[in-house]
Amino acid sequence: MTLSVPSGLHPRFQRMRNAAVGGWNQIGSQTRFYATTLAGIPDAVVNYRSELLRVIAQMGLGSGALAVIGGTVVIVGFLTITTGAIVAVQGYNQLASVGVEALTGFASAFFNTREIQPGTVMVALAATVGAGSTAQLGAMRISEEIDALEAMGIRSVSYLASTRVLAGVIVAVPLFCVGLMTAYAAARLGTTAIYGQGSGVYDHYFYTYLSPTDVLWSMAEVAAVALMIMLLCTYYGYTARGGPAGVGEAVGRAVRASMVVASILIVVMTLAIYGQSGDFHLAG
Amino acid sequence: MVISAETATKPVRAVGGFFAITLDTFVLMFKPPFAWREYLAQCWFVARVSTLPAVLMTIPWAVISGFLFNVLLADIGAADFSGTGAAIFTVSQSGPIVTVLVVAGAGATAMCADLGARTIREELDALRVMGINPIQALVVPRVLAATTVSLALSSVVIMTGLVGAFVCSVFLMDVSAGAWVAGLTTLTHTADVIISMIKATLFGLTAGLIACYQGISVGGGPAGVGRAVNETVVFAFIVLFLTNIIVTAVGVPFMVS
Numbered sequence: 001m002t003l004s005v006p007s008g009l010h011p012r013f014q015r016m017r018n019a020a021v022g023g024w025n026q027i028g029s030q031t032r033f034y035a036t037t038l039a040g041i042p043d044a045v046v047n048y049r050s051e052l053l054r055v056i057a058q059m060g061l062g063s064g065a066l067a068v069i070g071g072t073v074v075i076v077g078f079l080t081i082t083t084g085a086i087v088a089v090q091g092y093n094q095l096a097s098v099g100v101e102a103l104t105g106f107a108s109a110f111f112n113t114r115e116i117q118p119g120t121v122m123v124a125l126a127a128t129v130g131a132g133s134t135a136q137l138g139a140m141r142i143s144e145e146i147d148a149l150e151a152m153g154i155r156s157v158s159y160l161a162s163t164r165v166l167a168g169v170i171v172a173v174p175l176f177c178v179g180l181m182t183a184y185a186a187a188r189l190g191t192t193a194i195y196g197q198g199s200g201v202y203d204h205y206f207y208t209y210l211s212p213t214d215v216l217w218s219m220a221e222v223a224a225v226a227l228m229i230m231l232l233c234t235y236y237g238y239t240a241r242g243g244p245a246g247v248g249e250a251v252g253r254a255v256r257a258s259m260v261v262a263s264i265l266i267v268v269m270t271l272a273i274y275g276q277s278g279d280f281h282l283a284g
Numbered sequence: 285m286v287i288s289a290e291t292a293t294k295p296v297r298a299v300g301g302f303f304a305i306t307l308d309t310f311v312l313m314f315k316p317p318f319a320w321r322e323y324l325a326q327c328w329f330v331a332r333v334s335t336l337p338a339v340l341m342t343i344p345w346a347v348i349s350g351f352l353f354n355v356l357l358a359d360i361g362a363a364d365f366s367g368t369g370a371a372i373f374t375v376s377q378s379g380p381i382v383t384v385l386v387v388a389g390a391g392a393t394a395m396c397a398d399l400g401a402r403t404i405r406e407e408l409d410a411l412r413v414m415g416i417n418p419i420q421a422l423v424v425p426r427v428l429a430a431t432t433v434s435l436a437l438s439s440v441v442i443m444t445g446l447v448g449a450f451v452c453s454v455f456l457m458d459v460s461a462g463a464w465v466a467g468l469t470t471l472t473h474t475a476d477v478i479i480s481m482i483k484a485t486l487f488g489l490t491a492g493l494i495a496c497y498q499g500i501s502v503g504g505g506p507a508g509v510g511r512a513v514n515e516t517v518v519f520a521f522i523v524l525f526l527t528n529i530i531v532t533a534v535g536v537p538f539m540v541s
Binding site (some may be wrong): 083093097098115131243255259260264 | 340341351372390398405511514517518521522525528
């Protein structure tokens with residue numbers, strides 16, 4: 001321990017070096033945690049299947065006060081309804097101001113599928129499933145339940161982290177499908193029922209430009225984003241420390257980190273999938 | 285399945301408690317003494333934890349929106365209007381929304397964790413015993429700090445978003461720089477900027493109030509604090525998306541006319 005030394009030779013330099021080394025070590029330990037978690041997924045499927053199913057059910061329906069308002073499905077549906085309706089409100093009016101409000105259906109098919117809904121579902125996943133896992137694991141870490149699991153001979157990373165990561169990826173795609181449906185419905189309803197566009201006009205442009213490939217790619221995007229968010233959130237929960245406030249801080253840090261990383265991931269995947277030309281032809 | 289009256293009325297009582305705290309906060313906001321020191325400390329704290337994530341989150345969304353708009357506009361031969369699309373998207377939607385996601389995700393969670401830990405350690409009760417109203421001493425400065433920083437941050441986010449979209453369009457997708465800048469104000473006017481700022485202010489206010497309510501009403505040890513922070517994020521996002529659609533729908537007539 002450095003405590004036995006009265007004072008170091010270059011204290012400021014030493015502190016900087018320690019900070020740099022600490023940051024470097026943290027990256028290492030984080031990477032190792034991710035590798036262990038991913039490697040533990042087969043173990044979790046084989047040995048901890050009941051826990052896996054329990055976590056999947058809990059993530060779909062939520063726990064605590066979130067279950068009272070209907071769980072993750074309702075929250076995702078609600079957020080996507082509002083962003084879908086934004087397409088109707090903003091899209092219809094802005095397009096109307098240049099005289100092409102007939103293309104609102106196209107805006108819904110194009111922007112909802114490719115950008116807005118993966119983004120909204122990413123936010124919803126980070127807030128519900130991701131932050132929920134961090135809160136659970138953090139509370140377990142603080143009350144030394146994770147150490148108790150280890151003492152009982154249960155592989156805690158497989159049992160707690162791998163199950164949650166796998167469950168998060170499994171529930172993400174159906175949640176995204178629900179979200180996309182409600183967003184399309186909200187955009188259509190807003191444009192046709194509230195702003196009074198003919199539903200035939202809307203449907204024509206919507207179905208002309210709705211590309212099934214785009215929907216599939218967006219599903220793949222959401223699955224990748226869910227994997228990233230769950231890895232980050234379980235890490236922050238698993239390594240929480242510092243009492244009750246520490247759990248809360250870990251949740252905040254997990255939400256912040258996962259939203260930034262997931263945004264970057266969505267952009268990288270969008271550019272990788274659609275390329276610089278955008279793989280899009282308005283004229284068919 | 286039998287649900288006790290206690291469980292069944294819990295959401296109703298939570299909403300009631302939230303409105304009670306909101307009302308208290310608004311009343312005490314104008315009642316001296318105002319906790320300046322706490323307000324400034326909280327402003328600095330929220331700004332410190334929010335600015336970097338906000339910038340990091342804006343750049344990807346600016347790039348992706350610039351990319352999608354350009355693909356679309358290039359196809360109909362109107363790439364010169366790519367600045368118009370970027371301005372609409374950044375000023376009226378992505379700017380305020382990114383701000384709020386970050387203020388709720390970074391600032392409000394930390395506030396809730398801090399207040400929740402204090403509640404659990406019964407520090408708030410100690411304050412009450414000493415004759416200090418915790419709402420006046422702790423909640424009012426936090427709510428105002430979240431509001432102030434949210435308003436200030438939205439400008440930074442919008443600027444970053446526009447610069448990001450400019451770089452993406454001009455240097456990567458070969459749009460003329462002059463046409464891009466000239467297109468910015470085609471559809472985006474002062475009214476849009478003002479509505480965007482109103483949105484950011486309302487978002488910050490709501491996120492602060494939700495965080496403080498969740499923090500004060502926490503119970504049940506570390507697990508309770510974790511759950512409260514989680515609920516803060518979820519409820520804040522729900523309310524904010526709802527506010528966004530309402531303000532947009534109300535503001536649209538001013539924006540397009």
